[in-house]
Amino acid sequence: MKCVAYSAEHRDVWDQWVGASRTPLFFFKRDFMEYHADRFEDASLLFYDEDDLLAVLPASRHGDVLSSHGGLTFGGLIFGPKVRADSVLAVFDRLVAHAREMGYRRILYKSIPYIFASQGAQEDLYALTRIGANLVRRDLSSVIYQGNRPKMSKGRKWLVARAAKLGLKAEVSQDWDQFHDLLATALQRHGAQPVHSAEELKLLQSRFPDNIQLNVILHEQRMVAGAVLFRFGHVTHTQYLATNDEGKDMGALDALIEHCIREGEERRETFFSFGISTEDGGKVLNSGLINQKENFGARGIVLDFYEININ
Structure with missing residues (x-):
């Protein structure tokens, strides 16, 4: 399992992945995320199993906190339709390891509400519970x-x-x-x-x-x-x-x-x-x-x- 920091050379791969994902929201594409690039230190990540892309994470750095991107209301890990539960768990393990290697003290993860998914896409909520994440905020939407x-x-x-x-x-x-x-x-x-x-x-x-x-x-x-x-x-x-x-x-x-x-x-x-x-x-x-x-x-x-x- 590899975790790769996003750079401009990944733009096409990123956008194609988002478009074909289980949560294909246009504001996860780089043209949206980067309109306010001067306000956030981008820390987005791509996760690979050998050469196969498994997930991307829109993220930004806020001191010692790695956060779901600060310019987006929500946005957790974005998985493709073929990615299964075991792989989701492996991605989370790699995410935590990457954060530790980079000197982060915390990860703030803003989950994607289920209504925005085109398929079942809540394996991440199970993975969060399994690794001991704490629910720190809950907003009520309508x-x-x-x-x-x-x-x-x-x-x-x-x-x-x-x-x-x-x-x-x-x-x-x-x-x-x-x-x-x-x-x-x-x-x-x-x-x-x-x-x-x-x-x-x-x-x-x-x-x-x-x-x-x-x-x-x-x-x-x-x-x-x-x-x-x-x-x-x-x-x-x-x-x-x-x-x-x-x-x-x-x-x-x-x-x-x-x-x-x-x-x-x-x-x-x-x-x-x-x-x-x-x-x-x-x-x-x-x-x-x-x-x-x-x-x-x-x-x-x-x-x-x-x-x-x-x-």
């Missing part, structure tokens, strides 16, 4: 099962109907600057700011035009609601949602979300994902935020973080 969606709340239905009466309609947009202004203003109320700049969003959408989409609702040529969607094959994920006071009063965001959900249903997708509603490392549940998602029929799944102490 998803809609498109084939078994609970009914929307009466309040959400009323707001969606109100938007329809006002003639508001969703459309695809390329106006990333206006959306970013809308998003920044919305987040400012909560003392936050967007993770991505407008230029970064434009760059990523140009690199992944089939996977990143901006849906908006305009009123009198002004953007009153917007949603940045990440499309992962059988899952649509809302990366960003934003509205203003005018849009809120008209039910614009509610109508836009319902449009996006139905769009995913028409595409015969399995899940619609809203993302997490937890704060402070998963310790605090934002009840207002998760209530909004639950009113659309979403229910909970978890995003787990594991820590492996090398010594």
